[in-house]
Amino acid sequence: MLTLPRLQLHRPGSVREAVELLASKPNARVLAGGTDIVPNLKHGIYETEHLIALRGLSSELRxxxxxxxxxxxxxxxxxxxxxxxxxxxxxxxxxxxxxxxxxxxxxxxxxxxxxxxxxxxxLDTRCVYINQSYFWRSALGFCLKKDGTACHVVAQGLRCVAxxxxxxxxxxxxxxxxxxxxxxxxxxxxxxxxxxxxxxxxxxxxxxxxxxxxxxxxxxxxxxxxxxxxxxxxxxxxxxxxxxxxxxxxxxxxxxxxxxxxxxxxxxxxxxxxxxxxxxxxxxxxxxxxxxxxxxxxxxxxxxxxxxxxxxxxxxxxxxxxxxxxxxxxx
Ligand SMILES: Cc1cc2nc3c(=O)[nH]c(=O)nc-3n(C[C@H](O)[C@H](O)[C@H](O)COP(=O)(O)OP(=O)(O)OC[C@H]3O[C@@H](n4cnc5c(N)ncnc54)[C@H](O)[C@@H]3O)c2cc1C
Ligand code: SF4
Incomplete structure (x- = not known):
């Protein structure tokens, strides 16, 4: 089973509060519906300890x-x-x-x-070599997008093309x-x-x-x-x-x-x-x-x-x- 890393969840009540939180927590990430970021967090694609949940901003942004x-x-x-x-x-x-x-x-x-x-x-970009578990990616030696130094799509590529x-x-x-x-x-x-x-x-x-x-x-x-x-x-x-x-x-x-x-x-x-x-x-x-x-x-x-x-x-x-x-x- 894939589990989430340890995270602190913040629930701002306004856009202003959300922006203040984002500015004060290094590496914080935004959580809206969570349908993309949650699987990516489970796959170890991001280094973050803070999630800023936007649900409380619905009356302002929906x-x-x-x-x-x-x-x-x-x-x-x-x-x-x-x-x-x-x-x-x-x-x-x-x-x-x-x-x-x-x-x-x-x-x-x-x-x-x-x-x-x-x-x-x-939405984050997608690639067959990144949208995989940490274990799967480690077996391949990771890639430029996270934890590695090479791209498996473009040999010698210096930029991720997900x-x-x-x-x-x-x-x-x-x-x-x-x-x-x-x-x-x-x-x-x-x-x-x-x-x-x-x-x-x-x-x-x-x-x-x-x-x-x-x-x-x-x-x-x-x-x-x-x-x-x-x-x-x-x-x-x-x-x-x-x-x-x-x-x-x-x-x-x-x-x-x-x-x-x-x-x-x-x-x-x-x-x-x-x-x-x-x-x-x-x-x-x-x-x-x-x-x-x-x-x-x-x-x-x-x-x-x-x-x-x-x-x-x-x-x-x-x-x-x-x-x-x-x-x-x-x-
Ligand atoms: C099985 C499956 C199938 C899918 N199929 C499709 C598909 O066919 N087409 C498609 O387009 N998508 C697809 N998705 C992806 C996803 O469900 C949608 O793109 C959805 O609209 C993402 O919105 P969310 O609110 O859940 O994003 P989240 O997961 O909450 O966030 C996605 C990213 O955007 C950032 N973010 C969110 N809101 C903001 C904001 N207001 N300001 C700044 N950054 C923000 C987050 O930090 C995160 O990096 C699929 C997902 C799954 C799990
Ligand atoms: S660096 Fe290459 S292999 Fe890795 S996600 Fe980007 S395109 Fe895919």
């Missing part, structure tokens, strides 16, 4: 709110919204259907009721979301496009004493044609082998006026596909869907970081992009 801000209308999602809640919320279903779809496909029913949006956006496996991230990236972060130095808003880093050991710009409190999606997103797709081995309780999301603005004449495509579960950072500007003004049709598939395949490089054959993932990617783009266009 909301879906529409509002008109300086930069126009947006839909604001508190970090403690559960995945289950977002999959059923009427505003999310109406304005951000691709997000509701992604949430419906995360883990299983119990995990969706416990798991939160904040925990999903801050996969970002959170299903809300590609959708919120495609929809142009930003996140609000609170820490002892104040508050900052970071476009999600700048939130993730190419480093599987710590793949976000969050400092250890900061809390992600909200994601905001600009509401023109509600008028976008949007779709999410998740490739997984089993249709239940499986992490993505590839996940992707597309958002398109299409004129009444059927021409693309804006588009974003995000592909993830391949590397540490969800990949917003670059250099799509020349496709603006093109008809939203099969040709566009196929071209997006080709560009995604060119820019993405599946690795042996998860237990699904990278050659298969590379071949299937343009097919999945084409189908998802056509689904978005038809929506």
């Amino acid at each position: 909301y879906v709110r529409r509002d008109g801000g300086r930069d126009g209308d947006s839909i604001r999602l508190g970090a403690l919204c559960t995945i289950d809640q977002l999959s059923k919320d009427p505003d999310v279903l109406q304005s951000l259907p691709a997000l509701a779809d992604a949430c419906r496909q995360i883990a299983g029913p119990q995990l969706r009721k416990m798991g939160t949006l904040g925990g999903n956006l801050c 996969a970002a496996s959170n299903d809300t991230a590609p959708v919120l990236l495609a929809l142009g979301a930003s996140v609000r972060i609170v820490g002892p130095r104040g508050e900052r808003v970071v476009p999600l496009a700048d939130f993730y880093l190419h480093d599987g050991i710590h793949n976000t710009v969050l400092e250890p004493d900061e809390l992600l409190v909200e994601a905001a999606v600009p509401l023109p997103a509600a008028r976008l044609k949007q779709a999410f797709f998740k490739l997984r081995t089993r249709a239940a309780i499986d992490y993505s082998a590839i996940n992707l999301a597309v958002a398109l603005a299409v004129s009444p004449a059927g021409l693309v006026t804006a588009l974003r495509l995000c592909v993830s579960a391949l590397a540490a950072r969800p990949a917003l596909i670059n250099r799509l500007q020349d496709l603006v003004g093109q008809p939203a049709d099969l040709h566009l869907a196929e071209e997006l598939g080709r560009r995604a395949q060119k820019q993405c490089k599946p690795l042996t970081n998860i237990g699904v054959d990278p050659a298969y993932r590379r071949e299937i990617l343009p097919v999945l992009v084409r189908r998802t783009v056509l689904r978005a266009i038809a929506s």
Whole structure:
């Protein structure tokens, strides 16, 4: 049986208290729904003696709110919204259907009721060589991410390439979301496009004493044609082998006026596909869907970081992009 290390649990009653605790306890970690951090603690992936539980912040951080801000209308999602809640919320279903779809496909029913949006956006990266017991990892000599000096995915690799496996991230990236972060130095808003880093050991710009409190999606997103797709081995309780999301603005004449495509579960950072500007003004049709598939395949490089054959993932990617783009266009 895997057991938890000795930990002190702190239960702040407000964001301010939580941030103060994070700043005063070195190596403290945040516990939201606990569906990811608890197994990782049992596997000895973190060195920490203090957990800061967010449950007491629910009245502050569990909301879906529409509002008109300086930069126009947006839909604001508190970090403690559960995945289950977002999959059923009427505003999310109406304005951000691709997000509701992604949430419906995360883990299983119990995990969706416990798991939160904040925990999903801050989810640790995954790799077949790290999401294992301490004993299993010790037999292999550990790896760069924890306790070792080598990467087993990229020989001589100097950087961890474990996969970002959170299903809300590609959708919120495609929809142009930003996140609000609170820490002892104040508050900052970071476009999600700048939130993730190419480093599987710590793949976000969050400092250890900061809390992600909200994601905001600009509401023109509600008028976008949007779709999410998740490739997984089993249709239940499986992490993505590839996940992707597309958002398109299409004129009444059927021409693309804006588009974003995000592909993830391949590397540490969800990949917003670059250099799509020349496709603006093109008809939203099969040709566009196929071209997006080709560009995604060119820019993405599946690795042996998860237990699904990278050659298969590379071949299937343009097919999945084409189908998802056509689904978005038809929506
Ligand atoms: C069997 C199984 C299957 C799963 N399948 C999927 C899947 O298909 N897709 C998927 O996306 N996920 C999956 N998950 C992972 C997980 O259940 C979800 O990602 C969930 O949304 C995580 O949220 P949480 O609140 O439980 O996070 P926690 O476990 O509480 O936290 C996750 C990480 O985020 C940090 N954190 C949490 N909240 C904040 C915050 N507000 N600010 C700063 N840091 C924070 C924690 O410190 C921790 O490092 C699965 C998990 C299991 C056990
Ligand atoms: S990608 Fe390499 S360093 Fe990162 S968890 Fe996997 S084996 Fe370890």
